[in-house]
Amino acid sequence: MKFKYAGKKIAVVGLGIEGISSARYLAEHGAKISVRDQKELAELPQETVKELKRLGVEFETGKKYLENLSDFDFIVRAPGIRPDLPPLKNAVNRGSTLTSHTQIFFDLCQSNIIGVTGTKGKGTTSTLIKLMLEAAGKKAFLGGNIGEPPLDFLDETKPGNWVILELSSFQLIDLQTSPHIAVVLMVTSEHLDWHTSTNEYQQAKYNIVSHQTERDFAVINTDYRNSVVFAKETKAEKVWVSLTSEEDPGVFVKDDKIWRWFKGKYEEVINTNEVRLPGQHNLENACAAVAAASIVGVSAAVIRNTLKEFPGLEHRLELVREWKDKIFYNDSFSTTPETAIAALRSFTKPMSVILGGSSKNSDYTELGTEVVNNPHLVNAVLIGKTAGEIRKAIKQAGKPKAKLINGKGKFEEIVKLATQVTPKGGIVLLSPACASFDMFENYKQRGLEFKKIVNNF
Known part of the structure; x- marks a missing residue:
């Protein structure tokens, strides 16, 4: 041909x-x-x-x-x-x-494609799906926004293989083809420094499902209103994901366990305390990955073993080290208020968070409310160009129990300050809620610098 x-x-x-x-x-x-x-x-x-x-x-x-x-x-x-x-x-x-x-990859690829999108969790969910499929003996490739451009491995793919693509709104905005299995995670607003409006961002995301047929599948998180509306945009069979409600077919959390309900079979997958990934938002990611793998036909036993073993991705709530009774987490990938909120809700120990960076025109109202109401937050170290905006949002939300600290000077000094003010047994969390371009080339450099500083203590 x-x-x-x-x-x-x-x-x-x-x-x-x-x-x-x-x-x-x-x-x-x-x-x-x-x-x-x-x-x-x-x-x-x-x-x-x-x-x-x-x-x-x-x-x-x-x-x-x-x-x-x-x-x-x-x-x-x-x-x-x-x-x-x-x-x-x-x-x-x-x-x-x-x-x-x-689009070129979609036009030329003869393998089955699973596409994953959402405001947070795309990389973690995509990686989990690949690991589950590989553990089941299937040939799987991972690419897209997570790192490797899919044209780099296109010639290696064959019919019957599976390709998992992490797809951002930038990649979806003019896509004319949808994947066989579309996974829609938490969708809020992001990249308003690039998109003209929240509506344009949402419309771009719709392309992951809008070109599907009745032979395809859409995995949709029902816990978020902006995600549920994707169901109206697709002809595919819907598979629901939730931490709060049972749906058939679907994957959900009940009685501290992840369950799946497919083709009339109600099956326990794993106890939530056995899932190695930290945080409630990662239970959402785990459920979405379970749903996609279940559609492909992966057994509960294989899925369970994968969830027990997978520690997470670099810069996503990554455990760096424990030092002098303090625990350090690198969540530099957090570039939106929603991702920082999810990180803050992941821990029950006293914590100090480093917030701020360069602007993506985000709304910090909900983040401000979280800082005020989070019972475990003792310090918020505010840095970068957005420090003033975040402080304003916190003050408008009420009187915080956490101490608001201006993080000035070099990044090393800021990390040391956050460490000093954190009580023993507490957590030092880098989860900026913002882009990094005022101080670093990208979130990766920011995260690597944080880890370097912490590991040199």
Whole structure:
């Protein structure tokens, strides 16, 4: 079968992780590639530039990177590039086809695809599903927003294999295909620094289910109103997930156990205290993974063993160490108020939390209420550009029992301060509720720096 992109002129807009993968894959399969990036050529990773040039890839960088896009048959946008940018829309109006790394993968992949989306828990749930499927003897691949671009492993996939993709709103916003199994976790509002509104964010997420058929499945968390509405957007069979109610078919928590109810069979999966992942929100993730694995046909015994063994992902409520009767957790992946709230509700010991960073135009009202009402919080160290906004939200929510501390100076000094004010037997939690760009390149660097500081105590 002839490769549909062979010989086609393709502009890859944005040389991030997915852009590099797209350019490489399409060039290796006979397409004529021009990489477009707003950075100057000298600012791009030079080893990558050399590799792509050896494949015949051309570059147009700097101020003119969006010019003459109508000269191309296809335009592959990076996740951070909005599809409604005027140069892209003009090119489409003149006959070019706008697509994305994710859409190309969906078009070409012959394996079964499980897509996972939500405001929090995507990476953890996606990883759990992969581990459960592999433990059941199935060939499974993991990619998408969690790290590895799926075109990097597309040629390894075969019919009958399973691909689990973590899908963000950036990847879903113009997706024209939905996965065979769609998993919808907690959905609130996020990335309002990129999306024009909460409604646009929600509409982008809908694409994970809106193109499904009656032969597909949608796993939906019924505990969140914004998640439940996805059920109206799909023709697929619904499988429900909840920590508070029983649904058939579904996976739910009852009497401190996770149960599944499929095809009339009511089955205990695991005691919640045996689940290695900390926090109630991770029980939601576990239930969603159980639902997806159950659809595929994985046994309760295999699922149980996976949940007992999986410790979680780096930078997601990651246990760093215990030192002088204090326990340190790295939750740097928390870049929204909702994720920080979930982290604060995960512990019952006295704790100090480090909150703040750069703005994503989030609403901190609920976070402020959590800081005021959380009975275990003794200190909130406020840092970064959003410290003032968070402090204001806390004060508006009431009088906090926790002490509000201005975290100033270098990050090492801030971590040491949080450690000093935490009582023995307590927890020091980095869960910023914000992006990191005012102090770090990304959440990973922030989390690694936190771990380095703590491990050097």
